[in-house]
Amino acid sequence: MSSLHPDDIQDESxxxxxxxxxxxxxxxxxxxxxxxxxELAAEVAGQWCHYKLWFSWHPELGVMHLSCALDMKVPSKKRNPVYALLAMANEKLWLGHFDLWSEEGLPVFRHAVLFREGAVASGELIEDLVDIAVSECERFYPAFQFVIWGGKEPAEAITAALLETEGEA
Structure with a gap:
């Protein structure tokens, strides 16, 4: 995500x-x-795929919901291992959670933000939310691929995907 000039949206609410x-x-x-x-839908290019973002605003509740779908379909025979992977991935998240849209068969990162009692959104907060959603999808995308197409067990896929190399090659 490109950094915005402060005059663009940073100081707006x-x-x-x-x-x-x-x-x-x-x-x-x-x-x-x-x-x-x-409702607003957008598409953001990532390292692994283009992510489909969907934002929904519920003014009566003061809640904005963000979904970020990974561009991969989960075959029905892989649903159970993917559900196990979702649970393991969710244990590693501070904000939001992964889910599976059952109708579309898409893994999705979801998060909701509450704006009540005069609290309003800021450009900086919106940027942070999108950055978090895309970053988490990027981080776990390989794990989903390992389970869906690589035939790995969920625990093995998480370990392989989150393995961070240290030093330089």
Whole structure:
């Protein structure tokens, strides 16, 4: 994600956080579609794939929901190992969680933010939320691939995906 100039959205706030999401999408040249005042879909390029972001704003509850779908379909015969992988991945997250959209068969990172009692979204917060969602998807994408296409067990896939090399080759 490109860093925005402070005048772009950093210091702005909005009662409807999707206004700031739209500004972030424009500033980063992300393809996006604002369905209405309460829904926005965008696409962000990552290292492994293009991630489909979906934002939903529920003004009565003061909640914005963010979903970030990985561009891979889970075959029905791989659902049980993927569910085990989701549980293991979720144990390693501080914010949000991974889920499986059952109808589409897509792994997805989800997170919701509460804006109540005068609290409003800021451009910086929206940037952070998108960065966290995409970063977590990037971090766990190989684990999903190892289970779905590589035939690895979930624990083995998590270990292999999160293995960080130390030093230089």
């Amino acid at each position: 909005s009662a409807n956080p999707l206004d700031l999401v739209e500004k972030l999408a424009v500033a980063n040249d992300w393809p996006f579609h604002r369905q209405n005042e309460e």
